[in-house]
Amino acid sequence: MTTTTAAATPITVDAAGVSLSGRAAEPAGPSRGLIVAMHGGTYDSGYYDVGPDSLLALGPRLDYTVVAVDRPGYGAATDVDDAHKSFAGQTAVLVAAVDELVARYGGPVVLIGHSIGGMMALRTAGAMSTPPAGVEVSGLGELWQPGLREMWSSLIGDAPAVSLPAEGHAQVMFGEENTFDAGSVTVDAELLRPLPMPELVDVVAWSEQLPQVGAAISAPVSLTLAEQDRIWQSDDAARTALAGHFTAAASVDIDLFTGAGHSIELHRRARAYALHQLAFAEDCLSRV
Numbered sequence: 001m002t003t004t005t006a007a008a009t010p011i012t013v014d015a016a017g018v019s020l021s022g023r024a025a026e027p028a029g030p031s032r033g034l035i036v037a038m039h040g041g042t043y044d045s046g047y048y049d050v051g052p053d054s055l056l057a058l059g060p061r062l063d064y065t066v067v068a069v070d071r072p073g074y075g076a077a078t079d080v081d082d083a084h085k086s087f088a089g090q091t092a093v094l095v096a097a098v099d100e101l102v103a104r105y106g107g108p109v110v111l112i113g114h115s116i117g118g119m120m121a122l123r124t125a126g127a128m129s130t131p132p133a134g135v136e137v138s139g140l141g142e143l144w145q146p147g148l149r150e151m152w153s154s155l156i157g158d159a160p161a162v163s164l165p166a167e168g169h170a171q172v173m174f175g176e177e178n179t180f181d182a183g184s185v186t187v188d189a190e191l192l193r194p195l196p197m198p199e200l201v202d203v204v205a206w207s208e209q210l211p212q213v214g215a216a217i218s219a220p221v222s223l224t225l226a227e228q229d230r231i232w233q234s235d236d237a238a239r240t241a242l243a244g245h246f247t248a249a250a251s252v253d254i255d256l257f258t259g260a261g262h263s264i265e266l267h268r269r270a271r272a273y274a275l276h277q278l279a280f281a282e283d284c285l286s287r288v
Contacts, residue, residue, distance in 0.1 A: 008049045008056045012076065013069060015097035018084055021076035022069040023049050026105075027060040033133070033285045034105050035059055035277075036098055037068040038124075040115030040139055040263070041195050041203065042164060044074045047114065047263075050187055053271035055112065055278075062278055065105045069097055071120060073161075073196035082160075087202040087209070091123045098124060098132075108133040108288045110281040115139035115231075115262065116203055119213070126216030134284030135217065136277050138224035139262050141232030142207050142242045148172075148231050153204050161194035175228030175261030184266045214245030220287075221249045222280045224273070228261040253280070 008023040023045045037055055039047040045068035048055045059066035070077060072093050073085040083089045102109055109132045113121030118137030125135040155162045166189035173188060174180050202209075223242055225234035232238070234256060243254045255276070260267040265274070 011067065013097045013100055015093045015100055016095075018072060018080055018093045019076055020069050020072070020093070020097055021045070022067055023056060024065070024067045024105075025056045025060045026065045027063045029063065031065040031106065032063045033065070033281065034102060034107055034109045035064050035066045035281055036101055036109055036111055037066065038071060038094065038111070038113040038117035038121045039068065039074070040113075040117045041199055042169060042193055043114075043191050044070045044193050046191050047265060050191075050265065050270075053274060054265065055274050058271070058274045059278060062282075064278065064281065067101055067105070069094070069101075071117065073199055074193055082196075082198050085196040085198040087119070087123060087199070089198070090120055091127050094120055094124045095127050098128065108285055110284055111135040112277055112281075113137045114265065116199060119203070119206060122213050122217060122221075125219055126213060131217075131219045133288050134220040134222065134280060136222040136224070136280045138226065138257070138264055138273070139229070139232070140206070141225055141229070141234065141238055142210055142245070143233040143238045144207070145229070145231055145233055149204060152200065156197070156201055156204065159197060161196050162200060163194045164192065166192055172230050173261060173263040173266065175226065175230075175259070175267065179228065179259050179261065179269070180267045188263070188266055210242075211245050214249075215247050217246055217249050219249065220251040220284050221246050221253070223252070223254045224257050224264070224276070225254070226260045226262055226264055227256055227258045231262050
């Protein structure tokens with residue numbers, strides 16, 4: 001597994017006065033639609049660009065334009081004002097970024113997000129003046145695993161960001177040893193980035209924000225919970241609780257993804273999940 005693919009091209013997106021970096025991959029022929037992917041905390045857009053089974057590699061082969069943006073606090077926007085790194089600040093920037101990308105590449109658009117990026121994809125979907133065709137997220141829930149919320153809370157402080165040790169990070173992001181290759185742990189360490197403090201403050205409060213966020217979304221929603229997620233509970237009760245917040249969504253699909261931990265895209269079943277995301281996008285775009 002490598003951290004780049006030949007198909008991905010570096011891009012810059014001007015969004016509400018904030019310059020974001022990212023990666024784009026386009027199909028050889030006409031595009032069926034635009035997929036905008038938002039990485040999780042402690043990663044950047046490289047999370048979606050880790051070899052032939054990644055979204056940036058597979059999407060164009062099925063005639064989609066795929067753009068993975070570096071959210072505020074990452075990439076070219078690492079040093080932007082803290083106001084842009086909060087969930088509210090990021091939402092405003094990302095709405096503008098999606099609008100700019102639709103103007104550049106054309107639509108319709110489907111949003112995809114992992115973990116904190118999934119939270120931001122949901123918030124962005126609810127704030128867009130023209131709702132996306134759909135939004136698919138993984139690596140988030142409502143019910144925390146015991147002790148994990150307290151662990152993240154203990155890291156809140158005055159520093160601008162939190163740098164996590166690679167070994168501890170991998171212990172949280174991966175599932176059981178038979179679900180990933182040893183090289184994926186190396187990739188995880190290569191992808192590891194500092195977690196902006198304003199983002200950490202907001203993620204600890206996510207469960208309280210979720211009802212309002214969910215109720216604001218009218219587009220179809222797909223929620224994927226990893227069976228072996230070590231941050232979020234994913235049993236029947238947890239999935240039911242999560243799905244119940246999307247009261248205005250056109251549809252709500254909730255999937256238990258077996259054989260993987262929190263960062264599904266770094267596990268052996270990464271290809272299966274990317275194809276699941278693309279199947280959801282195809283279903284949404286076929287209804288537009």
